[in-house]
Amino acid sequence: MLELEHIKKEYDGVTILNDINLQINDGEIVSILGPSGCGKTTLLNLILGLVEADGGKIIFNGKDITYTPMEKRGFNIVFQDYALFPNLNVIKNIRYGLKNKPGISSEKEINDLIELLGLKEHLNKKIEQLSGGQKQRVALARTLVMKPKILLLDEPLSALDGVIKESIKAKIREIAREYHLTTVIVTHDPEEALTLSNHVMIINKGNISQFGTPDEIVNTPKNEFVEKFILQQLEIKRNNIYTLFESPELITGVGA
Ligand SMILES: Nc1ncnc2c1ncn2[C@@H]1O[C@H](COP(=O)(O)OP(=O)(O)OP(=O)(O)O)[C@@H](O)[C@H]1O
Numbered sequence: 227m228l229e230l231e232h233i234k235k236e237y238d239g240v241t242i243l244n245d246i247n248l249q250i251n252d253g254e255i256v257s258i259l260g261p262s263g264c265g266k267t268t269l270l271n272l273i274l275g276l277v278e279a280d281g282g283k284i285i286f287n288g289k290d291i292t293y294t295p296m297e298k299r300g301f302n303i304v305f306q307d308y309a310l311f312p313n314l315n316v317i318k319n320i321r322y323g324l325k326n327k328p329g330i331s332s333e334k335e336i337n338d339l340i341e342l343l344g345l346k347e348h349l350n351k352k353i354e355q356l357s358g359g360q361k362q363r364v365a366l367a368r369t370l371v372m373k374p375k376i377l378l379l380d381e382p383l384s385a386l387d388g389v390i391k392e393s394i395k396a397k398i399r400e401i402a403r404e405y406h407l408t409t410v411i412v413t414h415d416p417e418e419a420l421t422l423s424n425h426v427m428i429i430n431k432g433n434i435s436q437f438g439t440p441d442e443i444v445n446t447p448k449n450e451f452v453e454k455f456i457l458q459q460l461e462i463k464r465n466n467i468y469t470l471f472e473s474p475e476l477i478t479g480v481g482a
Pocket residue numbers: 237238242260261262263264265266267268269414
């Protein structure tokens with residue numbers, strides 16, 4: 227179990243995270259949801275160990291890891307821009323981290339992961355030859371071969387849309403289930419958070435606005451911010467979809 231207790235973070239005297247309390251059970255997918263600049267990436271980096279808290283505690287399986295260095299925590303992150311090595315092909319990217327920790331995944335485990343993520347036919351391709359969704363799957367594979375104790379994903383779906391987005395969502399769910407891997411996902415998109423996770427944490431102005439299951443958040447929003455943020459965002463999406471249906475030329479590009 228991962229626990230955050232009264233986490234505080236300031237930058238240049240400005241409070242970014244005020245009093246964050248959170249418990250994540252093993253194997254759960256939790257989304258951190260909130261508007262741009264609300265501190266989502268900062269919170270993910272705090273869990274990772276890249277950023278140090280100014281107050282509060284981080285506890286993992288009963289052990290205080292607040293001041294444990296990043297490499298000793300054994301968590302791993304997939305950054306929003308994938309951060310793949312452009313000069314290496316797909317399989318070399320996937321195997322890169324194993325140079326420092328050989329044997330952490332067996333050959334069979336590596337092959338199973340490649341199979342699960344549908345990357346078999348792309349292994350010898352250069353990164354520039356891949357689509358966004360394929361790059362995202364390589365980034366996931368590269369992280370997962372290192373067997374992280376917790377998987378952290380910063381806006382993993384924001385560069386994707388439509389079918390590709392749904393397929394990566396399904397992969398993330400499958401991985402969490404298959405490997406019983408605790409997964410924390412940062413997103414600013416309520417639809418993503420509500421459809422992907424067991425629990426959603428909504429942050430506003432450095433505080434938790436609501437923490438609950440997708441069902442609780444949709445049916446019993448705790449305050450006006452949650453209601454507005456969720457409903458407005460979903461409404462914008464719905465309107466866009468209506469616009470598309472009402473103007474089929476936007477979909478086909480050739481008129482109705
Ligand atoms: N290293 C830093 N030094 C100073 N201020 C920072 C630093 N990193 C982040 N901030 C500030 O902290 C606030 C929260 O940033 P953060 O990146 O966590 O937001 P976010 O919720 O991830 O936003 P977005 O959705 O746009 O990615 C912002 O106001 C940002 O300017």
